[in-house]
Amino acid sequence: MSLQKIPATVITGFLGAGKTTLIRHLLQNAKGRRIALVINEFGDIGVDGEILKGCGDEVCREEDVVELANGCICCTVADDFVPTMKKLLERDHPPEHIVIETSGLALPQPLVRAFNWPEIKSRVTVDGVVTVVDAKALSEGRFADDEEAVAAQRAADPNLDHENPIEELFEDQLNCADMIVLNKTDLLQTHETEKLSGDLKGQIRKGAKLVPAQHGALDVAALLGIASAAEDDMHNRLSHHEMEGEVQHDHDDFVTFSMSLGPIADREKLLKRIEDLIAEHDILRLKGFAAVEGAAGRLLIQAVGPRLNSYFDRPWRADEKRSSEVVVIGLKGLDRAAIEARLKG
Numbered sequence: 001m002s003l004q005k006i007p008a009t010v011i012t013g014f015l016g017a018g019k020t021t022l023i024r025h026l027l028q029n030a031k032g033r034r035i036a037l038v039i040n041e042f043g044d045i046g047v048d049g050e051i052l053k054g055c056g057d058e059v060c061r062e063e064d065v066v067e068l069a070n071g072c073i074c075c076t077v078a079d080d081f082v083p084t085m086k087k088l089l090e091r092d093h094p095p096e097h098i099v100i101e102t103s104g105l106a107l108p109q110p111l112v113r114a115f116n117w118p119e120i121k122s123r124v125t126v127d128g129v130v131t132v133v134d135a136k137a138l139s140e141g142r143f144a145d146d147e148e149a150v151a152a153q154r155a156a157d158p159n160l161d162h163e164n165p166i167e168e169l170f171e172d173q174l175n176c177a178d179m180i181v182l183n184k185t186d187l188l189q190t191h192e193t194e195k196l197s198g199d200l201k202g203q204i205r206k207g208a209k210l211v212p213a214q215h216g217a218l219d220v221a222a223l224l225g226i227a228s229a230a231e232d233d234m235h236n237r238l239s240h241h242e243m244e245g246e247v248q249h250d251h252d253d254f255v256t257f258s259m260s261l262g263p264i265a266d267r268e269k270l271l272k273r274i275e276d277l278i279a280e281h282d283i284l285r286l287k288g289f290a291a292v293e294g295a296a297g298r299l300l301i302q303a304v305g306p307r308l309n310s311y312f313d314r315p316w317r318a319d320e321k322r323s324s325e326v327v328v329i330g331l332k333g334l335d336r337a338a339i340e341a342r343l344k345g
């Protein structure tokens, strides 16, 4: 057995920033390197795992994708993450590199700390924490407060403890990063990207790298091999909760639910219903697959904030059940019953 530790890259970033897209690009350009993926999703439909497995066996073998779907990886470190890592390490041919995709709602800090568990620390080190940022959403102010609204809230109730859960999570994910990928720059003008980069540089930890990207297309040599050993450096990467001396954090600010829609007779009508829903409710993320009647492929549906897109990602296999399932994520208070009723038409 080699004494060298296996490098692990943690890919984090808010809902829909482009983590799965980046990993897909990485696998397609890994040039034979044996990479195992650990994927954590909120909700019980493994959309990200399915997208990656859909890349084809030569890029991503099914046995190299491990899905953790029992809630958020940052809260289930001991029960899920550590045993999963141990299993990967006990394989006859352990991976050469491990890539971990956190859910868009996860804090990376508890996960990175888990690399200090003795049974992991002796065999694995964090190569880098990569935080993917949705440049378009950031430019639209989705991670910041509307200052006037906050001032009005405070004026109405000065005792109000103001916390924007999205902004806080975004900052925690930034603060832990070795590399920040400013993704989706295709949706911005050059001067907007430059302005965002300049603004972000003022907010990130010294030494963290900021790189612009489109569809996560980064040079694999830059992405892997950072060798940060972030697990030894957590005092420089504290989350808001840690800075405030809290051990626990929770996801009470967000709700996630999934639902089955049955066979879809008309693709366009379904997409219109989803568009209307997104306009009417504060849905942060919606994703899933649909079985459109008469279509040979499964329809992948992706919505991030106001942007919706869909395409047939691969043919249905003869041995699988054709079903339509979506997961919806939003802030607490989302009207689940109304959304379900509307989605089901």
Ligand SMILES: Nc1nc2c(ncn2[C@@H]2O[C@H](COP(=O)(O)OP(=O)(O)OP(=O)(O)O)[C@@H](O)[C@H]2O)c(=O)[nH]1
Pocket: 013, 014, 015, 016, 017, 018, 019, 020, 021, 022, 048, 103, 104, 183, 184, 185, 186, 187, 213, 214, 215, 216, 285, 287, 302, 303, 304, 309
């Ligand atoms: N225009 C544009 N779209 C992108 C880019 N990167 C990703 N997307 C799209 O953004 C949507 C979300 O991408 P994902 O890679 O699934 O994002 P994610 O961070 O894995 O999402 P969660 O795991 O749900 O948090 C998909 O529709 C992607 O095709 C990009 O650089 N430009």
